[in-house]
Amino acid sequence: MTGNRKTTPATELAVVMVPFVAQGHLTQLLHLARLIASYNIPIHFITTPGCIHQLQTRHQISADRTRIHFHEFPTPPFVSPPPDPSSHFPTHLQPLFDSSLHLRHPTTTFLLSLSLKVKKVVVIHDVLMSYAVQDVKTLTNAETFVFQPPPAFYQACGIWEKDGDGQFPFPVERELMEKLPSKDRVFSQEFRKLLEVQQSHMGFHVGELYDSSRVIEGEFIEYLEKSEIAGKKKIWAIGPLNPVQISYNGTESTSRHKCLQWLDNQPRNSVMYVSFGTTTTFCDEQIRELALGLERSGQRFIWVVRVADTSDSVGFEERKVELPDEFEERVKGRGLIERLWAPQLEILEHSATGGFMSHCGWNSSMESISMGVPMATWPMHSDQPRNTFFITDIIKIGIVVKNWESRNELVKANVVADAVKRLMASEEGAEMRRRAVKLGGEVKESVAEGGVRCREMDSFISYICS
Structure with a gap:
C-alpha cells in the first residue's frame, strides 16, 4: 500500500515514463507507473509496439489502460542475429538496444504537445534513455528524473572506485571490498558505445529513483546522498517496485x-x-x-x-x-x-x-x-x-x-x-x-501503511506535485 493518495487534477500534472527496451527495464517502470497511478496522477508510458506486446503478454496490462496511457512509437525495422551461447552479454539484442535512439523525435513531439495541456510535466526515464529525452530541457514546465535500474550498491561502488576513500567513508571494510568483482567485460564493446551516448546527455535531471529500499541498502543510499556526485540532486529509494503480497483473488x-x-x-x-x-x-x-x-x-x-x-x-x-x-x-x-x-x-x-x-x-x-x-x-x-x-x-x-x-x-x-x-x-x-x-x-513492513517505502513514495509525490 501507499500512503497519502490525494487526487491531482489532470490539468495540473502529468507523469511520462520512458523505459529502456529490455524486458527487465520495462517491468521495473511498469511497476513504478502503477505505484504513481495509485496517487491519481495521469501516467503516460512511452515505448515501442514490440515492448507494448511484451508487457501485454507477460503482465496483462489491459486492466492498467484505465489509469495508464500507453503510447506506441515505432522504430525503423532492423535485423537481429540469433542468441549466441558463447557470449556472456546478450549481443543479439544490440540492434534492439540501438533502435531506442530513434525514439528521440516522437518522444520530443509528444512531450511538447503534452506541455501545452498541463501546468507541469514530470519525465521519469531509464538512465539508458537519456538520449531520447534530451530535449526535455527546452521545455520550461518540464523536469526529469533518472531511474537507475541497478542497486544503490552498484552505483556507490562506482563512486568509491573513482574517488578512493574520498570525503565520505564507504560503508564496507576495504578488506572485503578487495573481493569486489571487476567490471571487466561485463558489457560488449557495442553496448559500451551506447552507454557513452547516453552518458553524454546526462546531468539535467533533478533527482534519481532506485528500485531499492533503505531497509536493504540504507547505508549505500546515504553514501550516494552524501557524495559529491549526487550534488544537490535528490535520491529516492522507492522499492521494492514489485508487489510483495500476491493475491490470487479467489482463483481456483x-x-x-x-x-x-x-x-x-x-x-x-x-x-x-x-x-x-x-x-x-x-x-x-x-x-x-x-x-x-x-x-x-x-x-x-x-x-x-x-x-x-x-x-x-x-x-x-x-x-x-x-x-x-x-x-x-x-x-x-x-x-x-x-x-x-x-x-x-x-x-x-x-x-x-x-x-x-x-x-x-x-x-x-x-x-x-x-x-x-x-x-x-x-x-x-x-x-x-x-x-x-x-x-x-x-x-x-x-x-x-x-x-x-x-x-x-x-x-x-x-x-x-x-x-x-x-x-x-x-x-x-x-x-x-x-x-x-x-x-x-x-x-514487507516497509510497504505497509506508514512504512519506509510509503514515506519515500509520499516524499517523491509531494516533490513532483509542489
Missing part, C-alpha cells in the same frame, strides 16, 4: 499455472527455483552439466529451460533446448521443467520454494529478497557480478555457483549439485534462509 487452484499447482504438493522450503532471466542462452554442454547437477543434488526443483528472447519476439514460443536423454523421466516427481513462461513472483512467494538459482539481475534479486528466498548466484553480465557480491558478501543471503572470475569456464555438474545441496539441505543454507526471511519480513 486448478486454473493456476502448473508450476504453482505442482508447488502446492511439495513440502515447505523444499524446492529450488532455477531461472536465468530473459537474455541468457547457455551452450548445450552447460545445459547438460546443469541438468546432471540438479539430478545429482537429490533436491526438488523447478527449472525454466528456454533460450533468450530475441528482438522480434517475447519468447513464449517453445524453442529447442536439448536436455540429456531420459533426464525428465529420471527426475519425474522431483523436478518440473517449464519450457515457456513461469510466474516468477508467485513461485518465489510460494511456501514450498526454498531457494532461487539466478543470474542475479536486480529485478530477480529484489523479487527474491522481497519474498525472503535465499539465492544461488550465477552472474552473466552488466551489474550482475556485483549484485552477486552484494547478495553473498554484504547481506549474506546467498552462495556462489559461478564466480565472475571463472566466467569463461564450464560449471560442472558436481559444482551445481554441491551448491544446491548447500543451499537447500545444510545448516549453512538454513541460516541464510533465516536471514532472507527476516529481511523479506522487513521489506
Whole structure:
C-alpha cells in the first residue's frame, strides 16, 4: 500500500515514463507507473509496439489502460542475429538496444504537445534513455528524473572506485571490498558505445529513483546522498517496485499455472527455483552439466529451460533446448521443467520454494529478497557480478555457483549439485534462509501503511506535485 493518495487534477500534472527496451527495464517502470497511478496522477508510458506486446503478454496490462496511457512509437525495422551461447552479454539484442535512439523525435513531439495541456510535466526515464529525452530541457514546465535500474550498491561502488576513500567513508571494510568483482567485460564493446551516448546527455535531471529500499541498502543510499556526485540532486529509494503480497483473488487452484499447482504438493522450503532471466542462452554442454547437477543434488526443483528472447519476439514460443536423454523421466516427481513462461513472483512467494538459482539481475534479486528466498548466484553480465557480491558478501543471503572470475569456464555438474545441496539441505543454507526471511519480513513492513517505502513514495509525490 501507499500512503497519502490525494487526487491531482489532470490539468495540473502529468507523469511520462520512458523505459529502456529490455524486458527487465520495462517491468521495473511498469511497476513504478502503477505505484504513481495509485496517487491519481495521469501516467503516460512511452515505448515501442514490440515492448507494448511484451508487457501485454507477460503482465496483462489491459486492466492498467484505465489509469495508464500507453503510447506506441515505432522504430525503423532492423535485423537481429540469433542468441549466441558463447557470449556472456546478450549481443543479439544490440540492434534492439540501438533502435531506442530513434525514439528521440516522437518522444520530443509528444512531450511538447503534452506541455501545452498541463501546468507541469514530470519525465521519469531509464538512465539508458537519456538520449531520447534530451530535449526535455527546452521545455520550461518540464523536469526529469533518472531511474537507475541497478542497486544503490552498484552505483556507490562506482563512486568509491573513482574517488578512493574520498570525503565520505564507504560503508564496507576495504578488506572485503578487495573481493569486489571487476567490471571487466561485463558489457560488449557495442553496448559500451551506447552507454557513452547516453552518458553524454546526462546531468539535467533533478533527482534519481532506485528500485531499492533503505531497509536493504540504507547505508549505500546515504553514501550516494552524501557524495559529491549526487550534488544537490535528490535520491529516492522507492522499492521494492514489485508487489510483495500476491493475491490470487479467489482463483481456483486448478486454473493456476502448473508450476504453482505442482508447488502446492511439495513440502515447505523444499524446492529450488532455477531461472536465468530473459537474455541468457547457455551452450548445450552447460545445459547438460546443469541438468546432471540438479539430478545429482537429490533436491526438488523447478527449472525454466528456454533460450533468450530475441528482438522480434517475447519468447513464449517453445524453442529447442536439448536436455540429456531420459533426464525428465529420471527426475519425474522431483523436478518440473517449464519450457515457456513461469510466474516468477508467485513461485518465489510460494511456501514450498526454498531457494532461487539466478543470474542475479536486480529485478530477480529484489523479487527474491522481497519474498525472503535465499539465492544461488550465477552472474552473466552488466551489474550482475556485483549484485552477486552484494547478495553473498554484504547481506549474506546467498552462495556462489559461478564466480565472475571463472566466467569463461564450464560449471560442472558436481559444482551445481554441491551448491544446491548447500543451499537447500545444510545448516549453512538454513541460516541464510533465516536471514532472507527476516529481511523479506522487513521489506514487507516497509510497504505497509506508514512504512519506509510509503514515506519515500509520499516524499517523491509531494516533490513532483509542489
